[in-house]
Amino acid sequence: HNDKVSCVAVSRSGRYVASGQITHMGFQADICVFEFDTRKLVHRMILHKVKVQSLAFSADEQFLASVGGQDDNTLVVWDLESGRPLCGGPASNELSLCIAFFNNSSDKLITGGHGVLRVWDVDFENRKINPTDVNVGQTRREFRNIVVEAHDRYAYVGTTSGDVVCIQLQGPKNLKMSGPQKKYNGGILCSTLNEDGDVLVGTGGGEVVLLSKIDLHVIKSVAVQGAVTSISALGEHYFVGTGKSNVYYLNAHTFKEELRQTCHYDGxxxxxxxxxxxxxxxxxxxxxxxxxxxxxxxxxxxxxxxxxxxxxxxxxxxxxxxxxxxxxxxxxxxxxxxxxxxxxxxxxxxxxxxxxxxxxxxxxxxxxxxxxxxxxxxxxxxxxxxxxxxxxxxxxxxxxxxxxxxxxxxxxxxxxxxxxxxxxxxxxxxxxxxxxxxxxxxxxxxxxxxxxxxxxxxxxxxxxxxxxxxxxxxxxxxxxxxxxxxxxxxxxxxxxxxxxxxxxxxxxxxxxxxxxxxxxxxxxxxxxxxxxxxxxxxxxxxxxxxxxxxxxxxxxxxxxxxx
Known part of the structure; x- marks a missing residue:
């Protein structure tokens, strides 16, 4: 990259790493796809203008989806074998901030942003993408991150308001519930699912919280230093990254945090x-x-x-x-x-x-x-x-x-x-x-x-x-x-x-x-x-x-x- 990296995505098996960047007004922003084992650049994809906002790999690692920033705001699906765009279109009238593929089908994905959630069906034959707006009723939120549960029935979406919204993905695309009742300072910055399907979220106020998949009530929580910017669940433990340049190891049962890596978070x-x-x-x-x-x-x-x-x-x-x-x-x-x-x-x-x-x-x-x-x-x-x-x-x-x-x-x-x-x-x-x-x-x-x-x-x-x-x-x-x-x-x-x-x-x-x-x-x-x-x-x-x-x-x- 020749400018700041704005987003990173890792494929499910860990084979590919994709990164997007910010560039100057009027210029195109690159997406780079690397093969992790060899550390080699596989594809450089150029289509978005100014900024790449979010990236997601499909579960079978055949496709990569990308959303552009405010000056671009388009959704593009890329073929990972050739590195070429398959189809694309405007993501929504509002700014889109996050994207996720379904787990069991590579032709379905979901995007979220300023007040809008959309489920997309990708028509590879006709090279089209068709959106369906999710009905969220009177709920007004800025959606920042999406995680889809294993059977593609529900998606859990983190918001800047500090709560998680659960969306029904099968049948009518409706809002099912939101929680917890007490909203968290700094919003929900990242989310993932543990082995039981419960939702693990990181907040801008420096808390890691485990929410029940049934009604999104708080099961456990722990405070760390700095806004929680990333969470990775790995069996019996989690790794947590924060905005203060700390990486914590978190035991899934005791929820005890242990500082594993740290550095300065400023110049x-x-x-x-x-x-x-x-x-x-x-x-x-x-x-x-x-x-x-x-x-x-x-x-x-x-x-x-x-x-x-x-x-x-x-x-x-x-x-x-x-x-x-x-x-x-x-x-x-x-x-x-x-x-x-x-x-x-x-x-x-x-x-x-x-x-x-x-x-x-x-x-x-x-x-x-x-x-x-x-x-x-x-x-x-x-x-x-x-x-x-x-x-x-x-x-x-x-x-x-x-x-x-x-x-x-x-x-x-x-x-x-x-x-x-x-x-x-x-x-x-x-x-x-x-x-x-x-x-x-x-x-x-x-x-x-x-x-x-x-x-x-x-x-x-x-x-x-x-x-x-x-x-x-x-x-x-x-x-x-x-x-x-x-x-x-x-x-x-x-x-x-x-x-x-x-x-x-x-x-x-x-x-x-x-x-x-x-x-x-x-x-x-x-x-x-x-x-x-x-x-x-x-x-x-x-x-x-x-x-x-x-x-x-x-x-x-x-x-x-x-x-």
Whole structure:
């Protein structure tokens, strides 16, 4: 796909996976059908305009049905063998949101949307589809998801009002009943049937509810974190996915939930390893900081601070604290195992920026720690670089260095703690003397500087920015040494040099992780996987893996063992 994926469907045997996308006004939206075992694209189907709203496979896996979005609103039935459309037509006068095939006949399906439910008979010989409107009486609902029971007698339809409507499919197409009496907040977002035919639904308020097939009363319910966006029933247990990027395992008998998989549900701003230790790493995002096991990808610790956004994080060199810069202008230090707050530096930076780039962060935007664990250097949206002398008992500002005219995006410190570099959106990088707190040298370029990193022997610097270039600088006099074209299509937002100095890694707006040879300036490997801008890349201290994080909330680990 070349844009956001709007819907996904899996065939009954698991052989096929179909996905639809959103595209720009006036363009056609693709449907991609993949063979799951081989992970290969089988068909690319192009007919709908702007958006594919919903997809469904027939039970015998011969056909795929698709419904277009608001600008299209057509129903199309596709032949899966040839990938060609068999028949189609307008879905309804109102917007259609969901679709489902009957279980025992591939020529019948049902669609639902804004106030309308329709049962369709597909005439394959004449290549026509004939609708029958379901009589729902005075009931006015927006229908979001449909599940058909095993014998095709009834369909259970989830609504945005927070209840489930049962429809009779044999004989006259009428509303049979609705329930439960107490409607759920956030509506019914997903539904499926268990082995007994009872209806399992997920709500926008974060509840998984089992409803009786007889009268739709509540049998069991359990609360999870985040709106329930998907449910899959598998024999004696269920898997539940939520809008907060959590996957739960749910026992069918006890209805006890168990968190199996989790990740950030918003863009990730930073990733960092502890000094000299590659087994764990930390990431930060809107609302939280998380510490991960690098080998198992398991979450070890989660630190949440209200509705604030963590812009940057750093481990102290002794590993006894996680330092973090936040959107409210404060620096917070936490215990790396307990997650408890150790201290807060209030008003470390002003909230407002001087000259802010659209979408850039507020408050504390960059952070680094000296090697003696005595001082912190911070950069902010106010364009200031500040030096703090810290302990668990007192945090005192030593200096505020004011020269940048825009947000500071990165700070890095020399190993002898005598100098720090700051990279800013104002098109300058400044080397600061940490004894006298004055400028040593300054580097200008026609770019928003996004990242800066010292080479291993600290004789050179690497910078990246919005001009898509990677620049080598002399760390003594601040003159450029050479320039590489880092990307053709997007800014480079992050750079990190491996501990042996032979390679470095970059990531940015082109969504590619690139491994470079430092001396030759050539690309050694390219990692494709992110679906949005890469915000940070880091090489582990042992040089065996790269971790990259992005705006879509993904954390990706890349092995460097087989280069």
């Amino acid at each position: 990730i701003n930073d990733v960092v390893f502890p000094a000299g230790y590659s087994e764990v790493f930390a990431t930060c995002s809107a609302n939280d900081i998380r510490v991960w096991n690098a080998n198992t990808s398991a979450e070890l610790l989660r630190i949440q601070v209200g509705t604030l956004e963590a812009n940057c994080i750093q481990f102290t060199k002794d590993g006894k604290a996680i330092l973090s810069g936040w959107s409210d202008g404060k620096v917070r230090a936490f215990g790396p195992q307990s997650g408890k707050l150790i201290y807060v530096i209030h008003d470390a930076h002003k909230l407002g920026g001087m000259k802010r780039v659209s979408g850039s962060h507020t408050g504390v935007t960059a952070l680094c720690v000296d090697n003696a664990n005595q001082r912190i250097v911070t950069g902010g949206a106010d364009g200031e670089v500040r030096v703090w002398r810290v302990s668990a008992f007192a945090q005192k500002m030593e200096a505020a260095m004011k020269e940048h005219k825009a947000t500071i995006n990165a700070v890095a410190i020399l190993s002898d703690d005598s100098e720090v570099i700051s990279a800013s959106d104002d098109g300058s990088c400044i080397l600061w003397d940490l004894q006298r707190f004055v400028r040593r040298s300054i580097m200008y370029s026609q770019t928003y500087f996004k990242a800066a990193s010292y080479f291993v022997d600290e004789s050179q610097l690497l910078t990246t920015g919005s001009d898509k270039k990677i620049t080598y600088w002399d760390a003594i006099d601040g003159n450029p040494i050479r320039e590489l074209e880092g990307s053709k299509i997007g800014e480079i937002s992050s750079v990190d040099i491996a501990s042996d100095g032979e390679t470095f890694v970059t990531g940015g707006g082109d969504k590619l992780v690139k491994l470079w040879n430092y001396d030759e300036g050539s690309v050694m490997a390219v990692g494709v996987g992110h679906s949005s801008n890469i915000t940070k890349v880091k090489v582990s201290p042992d040089g065996r893996r790269i971790v990259s994080v992005g705006d879509e909330g993904a954390i990706m680990l890349w092995s460097l063992d087989q280069q």
